[in-house]
Amino acid sequence: QGTRDHPPAHVALRDRLLTAVVACFKRHGAAAIDTPVLELRETLTGKYGEDSKLIYELQDQGGELLALRYDLTVPFARYLAMNRITNMKRYHVAKVYRRDSPATTRGRYREFYQCDFDIAGQFDPMIPDAECLKIVHEILSDLQLGDFLIKVNDRRILNGMFAVCGIPECKFIAACSTMDKLDKMPWEEVRSEMVGEKGLSPEAADRIGEYVQLHGGLDLVEQLLQDPKLSQNKLAKEGLGDMKLLFEYLTLFGITGKISFDLSLARGLDYYTGVIFEAVLLQQENDRVEEPVSVGSVAGGGRYDGLVGMFDPKGRKVPCVGVSIGIERIFSILEQRVKASGEKVQTTETQVLVATPQKHFLAARLKLISELWDAGIKAEMFYKKDPKLLKQLQYCEDMGIPLAAIIGEQELTDRVVKLRDVATREEVRMPLHQVCKRFRNLEI
C-alpha cells in the first residue's frame, strides 16, 4: 500500500528525467555518494520535527534498532561527521521511505526518489547558496515544465520577524511549521492554528500576518533593511544582509526574474538555519486569471549549518546548503503530458530485429544475431523456431524497432543481409560487415 511497481514505460520516462537532473549536478562538479537504505533509528530521531512519526522502523531481530531512511540529507550529514569530511560537493539520487497516508493521485507515495545536491564546507557567504538556486533554475528550465517561481527566505529573517512580533523563542519552530502550511491553506486558517494549537497571542499572529504578505525582489530586501523593527533585530539584519548579497549573485547569474523573496516561506524541517527556498510551477490558464496559480512545490532546500555537528562527538559543525529536486511531482507532470500527447514512450533501445521469412532458419538467425551483438549492435530475434515474417515486422512497429535484418535462402547463398527500414519499407541488401559499419556510423 502506497508503494508501487514501475512498468517499463515508467522507468524509461523516469530515467530520462533522472539523467537530465544528474547531468546538471555533474555540470556543477558534484561527486556521487551512496548510503545504506537502513539507518540506526537514533540517527533519524529528533531531526524531522512533527514528521518523525512517519519513519519506517524495522523489527528488532537481535541486532541494532534500524529504520528506513526518511530523506538523504540526514544520512549525508551523518556521513560527513563519521568520516570527518569538512568539504564536499555531492549528489545522491535514491529512494526514501515515509509511512505517510499516500496521496497517490497527487503523486505522493511511501517509497519515492529523492535527488539531492549539497555543498558542505566553510566558505564565503551566499556563494554556494546562490549556486543551489542556479541549479534549480537550470533543471526546471531544461525540463521545460513551463513557468516557475523560486521563493526564497531565510530562517534568520523569520526568527527575527517572530521576535519583533513578540513571539517567545521557544515557539519559533512551532510557528515555522504552521507557517509552512500557507501554500495549502489561507492565512485565516494558519492564523487560527497559530493562536489555537500553537498558543501564540492574537496580536502576535496579526503582526506576523502583515509580514507574510510581503514578497518581492531586491527592493523588498532594501525596504526591510530600513524597517524600524526588523532592522533592530540582530538575526533579521544578518539574514537581510545576506539576502542582499544573494540577490547580487543571482543578478550575475541572470536569474532574478524567477526569484521571489517571500516572507511567507517557512519550510517544515527543523534543521534549517539560514537561506531556505522552494520552487513552484505556475499554471497559466490562458488569460482567465490575472496571476498564475501555483501547482505545488517541485524543488526545495536551504542552509543547515548545525546538522553535521549533531553527529560529531565533539559537536564540530560543518556548514551545509543543499537542494532537493521533487522528481516524483515532476514525473507526474511529465507523465500526464506524455499521456495527453499520445506519445509512446520507447521502453527498449533495440536497433534491429533479426528476422526471416522462411522455415528452418533458426541456426542462421542465431549466428547473425550473435555477430551483431559482438559488434555492439542492439538486436533482438524471436525465440521461436519458425516465426511468421508478418509477426516479426509487426513487433518492430509495436516496439519502435527501426530496422529488420532479414535472411532467407537467397541471402544465405549470396552471403548478404537484407536490411529493411520498418517505416518506409525500403530494403537494401548488403554484406554483414557493411551492416555493422552502418550502425557504427549511425552512432556518430
Added chain:
Amino acid sequence: QGTRDHPPAHVALRDRLLTAVVACFKRHGAAAIDTPVLELRETLTGKYGEDSKLIYELQDQGGELLALRYDLTVPFARYLAMNRITNMKRYHVAKVYRRDSPATTRGRYREFYQCDFDIAGQFDPMIPDAECLKIVHEILSDLQLGDFLIKVNDRRILNGMFAVCGIPECKFIAACSTMDKLDKMPWEEVRSEMVGEKGLSPEAADRIGEYVQLHGGLDLVEQLLQDPKLSQNKLAKEGLGDMKLLFEYLTLFGITGKISFDLSLARGLDYYTGVIFEAVLLQQENDRVEEPVSVGSVAGGGRYDGLVGMFDPKGRKVPCVGVSIGIERIFSILEQRVKASGEKVQTTETQVLVATPQKHFLAARLKLISELWDAGIKAEMFYKKDPKLLKQLQYCEDMGIPLAAIIGEQELTDRVVKLRDVATREEVRMPLHQVCKRFRNLEI
C-alpha cells in the same frame, strides 16, 4: 553492521561497472522495471529454502506485514502474475537485503546490488536459455576480468541422477542444497552431510559421487544419453536432450570454449526447474598449478517455470529463465585491481575550473561560470571571494580537472579568457564564445 557508505570513488567505479552491465542488457533488447524494496512477507516465504531465515522483516505498524526484498527474481515473478504478463524481457538493477553474517572481506554485505536479466514466455526450447549464457559471456568478456568458466547443468538431469542413484523424491531438494556446497567443501564432507544430516544411504551417496565428478562438453552429453541408467529416466533424458540443443546454440554463438557441462552444479534455490548455470573466474597462478583455481561465482541463473504460477490465483504458469550478475564480487575484484595499479578513480566530470589570480574578481568569476554552465560546460569555481591562484591550480591537479579558465584585469579589459592546460601549463587567450565552441568540439 554489514551495510556501508559508499564514498565517491566507490560510486564512480560501481557506476562504470553497472553501465557496462546495463549496456549489455539493453543490447539484448530488455526493458527496465522497478519494484518496491518492501514486499509483503507472504510473497517471500517458501521461495528461498533454507535461506528464508535471512529475510529482513519490518515492524508491524498497524498495516500489512512487510519485509525487505531478498532478491529480484521473486518480485519479478509476482509482478508478472499480478499484471498477467505472459511475455517479457526485462532487466532490473537494484539493491537487495539479507540478514546474513556479513563476510565483508569477501565482498559480501547485507545490502548489495543485484543485476538481473530475465526472459519470460512460452518459447521454443533453449533459445532464451542460450541467450542468457551469451549475456554472461559478453559481460565477463567486456569487463576483462580474466579467464572464466560457465558451468551448466539442469535440474531435470540432477533429479534423474538422484532417482537412478536410489534417492527418494522427497529428498531431492535437500540433496540439491547439500550438493550446492561442492564449490566450498570437498566431496567427502558433502557426502557425510548427505548421509548424516540429509539421511541418504551411503550407497546412494557413493553413486552420486561418481556422477558429480563428471564435467565436459557436448561429448559428455552424448555419453550420458547412452548411460544405461540415466537414459532410462524420463526427466534425465529430457534434460540431456535439451542440454544437447543448448550446446548446439552455444556453438552457433561461438562460446562453447568457456562452457562446462558439470554434473556437480546444483544451485541452492528451490525454484529452479530446468537449466542452471554459474560463472566462475579462474585464477592463473602462472605455471605453478596445472588447473586454474576458481575464485568464486560472479554470475548465476537458470530456468524457473513454476515460480510465476505460485503468485497466480489460478496457478497459471509463465516459463522464465534468467541470469543474475554478481556485481558486488566483480566490484571487489575491480577495486583491488585499481588499488594495485595506483590508478586514481575520477569522481567528478568537471571540465574546467574558473579561476583568478587577482582579488575582487568574484563577480567576474560568477558571471563567467554562469555562462559556461548555460553552454552545458561542466565547470567549478572556489566559493571564496579571493582564493590563491596556486590553490586553484592545485585543486585542478588533485581532482583531475584538465583546464582552468583564468580571468584577471587584462583578460577583463580585452574581453577574453585565458584557457590553461593544467598538465602542460600551456595557456591560450580567446574570447568566451570561442571557449564554448572549443568544448563543444571536444565532445564530438
